[in-house]
Amino acid sequence: MDSASEQLKQAEIDEYDQLVKKIEPKPPVVKNCIWAFVVGGLICAFGQLLINFLMSNGLNQSDAGSGTSVILIFLATLFTGLGLYDELGKYAGAGSIVPITGFANAIVASAMEFRREGYIFGVGARIFSVAGPTLVFGFTVAVLVGLLKIIFTS
Amino acid sequence: MNSLFMAFLVGGAFCIIGQLIMDLTKPAITPGHILVGYITIGAILSGLGIYQPIVDFAGAGATVPLSGFGHLLTQGTITAVQQKGLLGALSGGVEAAAAGITAAIVFGYLAAVLFNPRG
């Protein structure tokens, strides 16, 4: 294709893109943000309640934090299994994705989805389809920080 | 009571940021990107010493969002590096986050065995 017709094609594509942007409905950002704030905030406040409760029962801060994560993950797993977490996610958006419950939801949803493909290469393999990348990046950055720490403190 | 309110406020704010990123970059940033992005940025901010002050101030408002999980990985690594050196850089993060990761995997597997996706 010569450059003139390529330019014409590009102009047509740009013009169409403008039309699409004009017509497609915009996400209701304010409403979404309010939902995200309230639901995400409540999940975190509930987490704080658990931390306070565990610490008042004699756990140290770090164990109370781990315990809280485990309880939140358990609840997210349960609600995902019962088919309720995705209903919450329709409204809460990032409010139910950003907390650790969203991470658990991604793991459980991926695992449940592939049950019919078998327990080893269905569930076992697919369980990490969303959570895998998350752990890869988390681990890698943590190791890099550790290496930098070694370099700069020695 | 005050700690609950701070957790609500700061945790909610973390979620608003995530919502804005998704809504304003549609369709480039998906929920999967948000999960990866939060853990990565949490780990980096933690390494820079910025995340711990937020945790001191907001408690679960900063530890429950996935960025708090990144923070946990980084802090575990730093502590282990101080004790064991190079080996600690590889082992510390996962040790600190072991309970959460194992819980997510095992619960996830059990849920897949017990429940069917209902749609």
Added chain:
Amino acid sequence: MSKKQGQQTIVFTSPPLISSWASLVGPKEGQGPWGEDFDQVLDDYLYDEQTWEKAESKMLREAVKQAISKRYYQPSEIELLISGDLLNQIVSANYAARELSIPFLGMYGACSTMAESMLTAAMAVDGGFFSRVVAAVSSHHYTAERQFRTPIEQGVQKSATSQWTATAAGAVLLEAVPGGNPRITSATIGQVIDMGQSDAANMGSAMAPAAVKTIKAHFDDLNRSPDYYDLIVTGDLGKVGMALAQELFIKEGLLPQPNYSDCGVLLYNDRQDVNSGGSGCGSSAAMLCGPLLKKMSEGKINKLLLVATGALMSPTTSFQGETIPSIAHAVALENI
């Protein structure tokens, strides 16, 4: 004499008769505005099977069986089955054909497969190669969702531009017999059009230009005015794509404004939480093999142009940042 007219259109010299048709839909489609017009509404998405994939294949098989049994044929009396669906390697169609023992041609045109299958079947009949051919397609919300999008139970917000893959199967039986209506009189084969859209959650925008281009070609090739048809329906542009198509009609100078709608918009009512509308092969198949052909047989619609639209991407190409190529095929159905 060539049966091709203009650039892209074929005109059938002995238009094949659509002698029977059948549609099976899922519970959600059954609760929509046309629930009464489908042959069968399923109670659940598994249809007494172990997996959603098996359920979809069974829906397709049953649609074919019901269409041929309405004319008291046995499957062995059908000479050719032309069929496809949305899944990788068109497994729903392949597995349905395994049970049916009818010579089989598999088709893939994404959501445009109903029109693609029908026009191929009509060519086979009008060409004199076969006298009884079935064209059939299916789609299933949960099989498509897990192949193309996120896990069902993951809590994600759906964009207002996103569409709901219809759970539906439709089949038409074409016969080379004199007398009777409706008949397939002509068809326009679309080109693959890519206007640079890449949002897999906004397929209506990707497909609208392909639909309008095919409709324009149809009218140009046949020297027809848009008001020739009582109704022009696109397959699954949804509300967003339909609004875009109407803008493009004006831009392309398609006047007078055709009496136009979209199967994806028609299939559900506003309270059904489907965002922009329905999608999938089943969207056009269910509307055609349910309410539309019924209205044609009652004489309420006499000239119908079905323009099924397909977005030809895969999750792999989406991850690689490719834009979405789209296609649309038009099939003209007339009472003559």
